[in-house]
Amino acid sequence: MTAILTNLFDGVAYGMLLFVLACGLAVTLGLMNFVNLAHGAFAMAGGYVCMVLVNRMGWPFFAALPLAFVSSAAIGIALERTLYHHLYARSHLDQVLFTIGLTFMSVAAVDYIQGSSRVFINLPAALQGQFDLFGVGIGRYRLMIIVICGLLTIALQLVLAKTRFGSRLRAAVDDPRAASGLGINVPQVFALTFAFGCGLAGLGGALSAEILGLDPYFPLKFMIYFLIVVTVGGSSSITGPFLASLLLGIGDVAGKYYVPKMGPFVIYTIMIVILIWRPNGLFGRTAAR
Amino acid sequence: MSAASDVGYNAQRQARWHYGEIAFWLIVLSCGFLFPSRYLIMTDILRLALFTMSLDLILGYAGIVSLGHAAFFGVGAYAAGLLALHGIINEPVLALIAAGLAAMVLGFATSFLVIRGVDLTRLMVTLGIALLLEALAERFSNITGGTDGLQGIEMQPIFGQIPFDMFGKAGFFYSLAVLFLLFLFARRVVHSPFGLSLRAIKNNPLRAAAIGIPVNRRLIAVYTLAAFYAGIAGALFTQTTAIASLDVFAFERSADLMLVLVIGGTGYLYGGLIGAVVFRLLQELFSTITPQYWQFWIGLVLVVIVLVGRQRLHRWVLYVPNLILRMVAGRKAVVAVPEGDA
Amino acid sequence: MTIALETKNLEKQFGGLRVTRDLSLKVEQGARHALIGPNGAGKTTVINQLTGVLKPNSGRILLEGQDITDLPVHRRVLRGLSRTFQINQLYPDLTPLETIGLAVSERLGHGGDWWRRMGTRNDVNDEIADLLTRFHLLDAMNEQTVTLPYGKQRLLEIAVAIATKPRVLLLDEPAAGVPESERHDILAVVGALPRDVTVLLIEHDMDLVFSFADRISVLVSGALLTEGPPEQVARDPQVKAVYLGEEAVDV
Numbered sequence: 001m002t003a004i005l006t007n008l009f010d011g012v013a014y015g016m017l018l019f020v021l022a023c024g025l026a027v028t029l030g031l032m033n034f035v036n037l038a039h040g041a042f043a044m045a046g047g048y049v050c051m052v053l054v055n056r057m058g059w060p061f062f063a064a065l066p067l068a069f070v071s072s073a074a075i076g077i078a079l080e081r082t083l084y085h086h087l088y089a090r091s092h093l094d095q096v097l098f099t100i101g102l103t104f105m106s107v108a109a110v111d112y113i114q115g116s117s118r119v120f121i122n123l124p125a126a127l128q129g130q131f132d133l134f135g136v137g138i139g140r141y142r143l144m145i146i147v148i149c150g151l152l153t154i155a156l157q158l159v160l161a162k163t164r165f166g167s168r169l170r171a172a173v174d175d176p177r178a179a180s181g182l183g184i185n186v187p188q189v190f191a192l193t194f195a196f197g198c199g200l201a202g203l204g205g206a207l208s209a210e211i212l213g214l215d216p217y218f219p220l221k222f223m224i225y226f227l228i229v230v231t232v233g234g235s236s237s238i239t240g241p242f243l244a245s246l247l248l249g250i251g252d253v254a255g256k257y258y259v260p261k262m263g264p265f266v267i268y269t270i271m272i273v274i275l276i277w278r279p280n281g282l283f284g285r286t287a288a289r
Numbered sequence: 290m291s292a293a294s295d296v297g298y299n300a301q302r303q304a305r306w307h308y309g310e311i312a313f314w315l316i317v318l319s320c321g322f323l324f325p326s327r328y329l330i331m332t333d334i335l336r337l338a339l340f341t342m343s344l345d346l347i348l349g350y351a352g353i354v355s356l357g358h359a360a361f362f363g364v365g366a367y368a369a370g371l372l373a374l375h376g377i378i379n380e381p382v383l384a385l386i387a388a389g390l391a392a393m394v395l396g397f398a399t400s401f402l403v404i405r406g407v408d409l410t411r412l413m414v415t416l417g418i419a420l421l422l423e424a425l426a427e428r429f430s431n432i433t434g435g436t437d438g439l440q441g442i443e444m445q446p447i448f449g450q451i452p453f454d455m456f457g458k459a460g461f462f463y464s465l466a467v468l469f470l471l472f473l474f475a476r477r478v479v480h481s482p483f484g485l486s487l488r489a490i491k492n493n494p495l496r497a498a499a500i501g502i503p504v505n506r507r508l509i510a511v512y513t514l515a516a517f518y519a520g521i522a523g524a525l526f527t528q529t530t531a532i533a534s535l536d537v538f539a540f541e542r543s544a545d546l547m548l549v550l551v552i553g554g555t556g557y558l559y560g561g562l563i564g565a566v567v568f569r570l571l572q573e574l575f576s577t578i579t580p581q582y583w584q585f586w587i588g589l590v591l592v593v594i595v596l597v598g599r600q601r602l603h604r605w606v607l608y609v610p611n612l613i614l615r616m617v618a619g620r621k622a623v624v625a626v627p628e629g630d631a
Numbered sequence: 632m633t634i635a636l637e638t639k640n641l642e643k644q645f646g647g648l649r650v651t652r653d654l655s656l657k658v659e660q661g662a663r664h665a666l667i668g669p670n671g672a673g674k675t676t677v678i679n680q681l682t683g684v685l686k687p688n689s690g691r692i693l694l695e696g697q698d699i700t701d702l703p704v705h706r707r708v709l710r711g712l713s714r715t716f717q718i719n720q721l722y723p724d725l726t727p728l729e730t731i732g733l734a735v736s737e738r739l740g741h742g743g744d745w746w747r748r749m750g751t752r753n754d755v756n757d758e759i760a761d762l763l764t765r766f767h768l769l770d771a772m773n774e775q776t777v778t779l780p781y782g783k784q785r786l787l788e789i790a791v792a793i794a795t796k797p798r799v800l801l802l803d804e805p806a807a808g809v810p811e812s813e814r815h816d817i818l819a820v821v822g823a824l825p826r827d828v829t830v831l832l833i834e835h836d837m838d839l840v841f842s843f844a845d846r847i848s849v850l851v852s853g854a855l856l857t858e859g860p861p862e863q864v865a866r867d868p869q870v871k872a873v874y875l876g877e878e879a880v881d882v
Contacts, residue, residue, distance in 0.1 A: 485733055496720040
């Protein structure tokens with residue numbers, strides 16, 4: 001029983017992490033209908049920035065996290081303004097080719113600069129180890145992830161639902177042409193949202209070094225996970241991807257624990273079954289027909 | 290000439306052989322005699338060309354974007370390897386066909402997933418299937434050899450007559466023959482009403498259905514056919530290199546494949562051949578500059594191709610050949626790349 | 632009189648919005664029937680249900696007495712129900728020859744033929760030649776559709792629909808967006824459609840409607856407002872009220 005609860009706890013932590021990593025992609029896809037397979041590269045960038053700050057420059061971990069966000073967001077907005085925005089109107093094939101190209105470049109570049117082995121971020125002692133809660137083993141680090149990601153999710157919901165920017169964003173999602181007619185600067189909204197999504201990915205990348213492992217192949221290894229979150233969750237709201245992330249996290253942890261021999265088989269199978277059953281995602285808009 | 294015979298003549302315009310095409314194949318054949326020390330790399334190019342032709346059938350003609358075409362390549366590769374290793378089918382050509390059929394069965398089964406949903410779902414499902422197979426091959430290492438791959442494959446002579454030699458000469462001509470036959474078949478298919486209906490579906494699926502084309506059935510058919518081609522390419526890989534390892538399923542293989550097709554151009558079958566040559570040359574070039582990091586340059590090529598625009602790039606590349614042909618043959622745009630967005 | 636196309640209590644909702652309300656429509660064999668209505672009346676939604684692009688929430692659709700409600704788009708076409716599109720829905724990369732060739736091949740059951748080359752069947756070639764001639768497209772048969780002038784594209788649009796040999800043809804605003812100079816060709820072609828083809832015309836242009844139709848149904852907010860011969864509809868005060876400020880109805 002306690003093993004189940006521990007697994008559930010780990011799964012939730014993993015799932016929340018995935019959500020923070022992938023929600024930027026959900027927005028890019030939902031908002032701009034842009035297939036960004038390079039999303040993981042932004043996460044990796046954040047992770048490596050955090051690693052360099054903490055391990056090489058001696059920054060405290062919690063001070064480095066916001067910088068992971070900021071640096072990925074900065075890279076995001078720079079690329080959005082220079083390259084990405086040219087491709088919004090292009091075919092999905094072009095977008096796929098372009099972002100695969102970026103991914104390859106980022107992988108090779110990080111490999112060149114930092115080497116190909118997995119890196120670890122030195123954690124403060126307070127985040128190491130685990131404690132017992134009614135017999136359930138609770139990892140401190142994972143608890144922190146749940147807290148941070150949970151707060152972020154709530155904040156995101158609030159931003160989208162309550163703020164002016166949120167309503168502009170929703171207007172731009174629903175109908176870009178009408179939105180620009182209302183005086184909303186749609187490209188600017190797009191750029192900011194893109195940058196914010198990249199920043200979240202960067203933060204997620206920094207947090208995930210401990211759990212998912214951080215190496216130059218991160219963007220390729222986890223591309224499928226981000227895509228699962230978005231396709232299964234649907235991209236019409238952030239609730240869908242959030243639930244999909246939790247499902248994926250819990251499923252993956254449970255699968256690795258109970259049927260370790262089947263490896264990632266469980267997740268892929270679940271994903272394919274879900275997509276047969278609901279091609280637009282579990283929580284996506286139902287299609288017109 | 291009556292209107293009807295005029296129509297018949299013009300309808301077959303694309304399907305007739307051009308001198309350029311015949312010259313192309315003669316050049317390919319003569320390479321086999323001109324560069325006897327380069328059989329291995331040339332065989333590699335032919336395999337890649339066949340694999341790319343398979344992707345062209347679904348992407349260039351039917352507009353299905355796939356991130357996991359390596360799945361079929363891998364199934365063909367392992368099938369051929371296992372057949373040879375356990376002596377189930379010793380004759381290479383029969384084994385090749387059997388391996389192709391294995392991939393075809395998988396293609397048929399998974400096509401039902403691919404025809405559903407939008408581009409994103411397709412990307413996802415194709416990628417997922419390739420990863421799933423990779424995970425399976427790793428899991429059942431007692432059959433597949435796991436991360437070590439299949440080892441100790443010994444190929445029997447082709448038709449029991451022609452043995453595979455260590456210089457790869459037999460392998461080259463064998464691959465060339467297979468490629469050419471499958472090319473002829475594909476060429477025939479794309480110029481049939483079936484092939485034309487694929488282009489219609491790619492252009493406008495809504496309208497395709499509105500003139501009575503059973504869209505899903507056509508997509509299933511072409512996806513299955515493409516899986517057969519990819520399986521044959523994979524089987525050729527195993528037969529000519531005597532190895533099959535997990536990386537046959539790798540995402541990088543599917544991604545490289547897209548690059549090859551995009552370099553060569555989609556929707557006219559020769560894209561695979563031209564792209565494969567250029568791709569391998571680029572790869573050689575990049576790995577002499579930075580052996581370990583050539584992937585960076587491959588990525589850069591992709592980014593540049595997209596930013597410049599695929600069509601514009603092809604106009605530049607074909608500028609000189611077209612100029613020559615125009616001067617020699619007095620025709621315009623002899624080498625044209627018909628290309629719409631997939 | 633036999634009924635070519637009929638809807639029974641057709642109902643379609645998007646979310647909570649009822650875009651087709653309890654629509655029962657009868658189109659008689661050989662009729663020139665027009666379906667008109669102000670913008671947003673749900674005309675295109677009706678067409679999409681008739682052709683099978685959209686599935687109605689309830690109600691049935693009958694083609695020559697047979698229920699086709701659950702058939703996919705291409706099956707309805709093979710049964711003899713074709714349409715043209717309001718905005719050109721052609722194949723930009725294909726030529727008129729290929730476009731019409733496809734429709735003809737498909738109807739004659741050669742569409743799945745993967746071995747025989749295009750252009751080697753005389754029955755297909757004859758029909759293509761006939762259609763290209765009738766629709767003034769013979770000279771342009773090898774041009775890519777995307778490069779054709781708009782009027783030619785509209786002609787091709789109709790030619791493709793005719794190539795499927797429909798018994799019921801749905802014309803969705805055939806003359807929309809065509810410059811005045813090229814309108815004549817379109818109107819002539821529409822007027823010359825054989826009488827055994829039943830036509831349901833969806834149109835904004837009242838001149839065209841009243842010169843062409845022998846029966847008119849008026850759709851407002853997804854429901855049938857009135858139906859009758861043109862003179863009667865033109866005199867109907869309700870119709871006038873609906874069109875007031877939109878377009879004057881006069882015969």
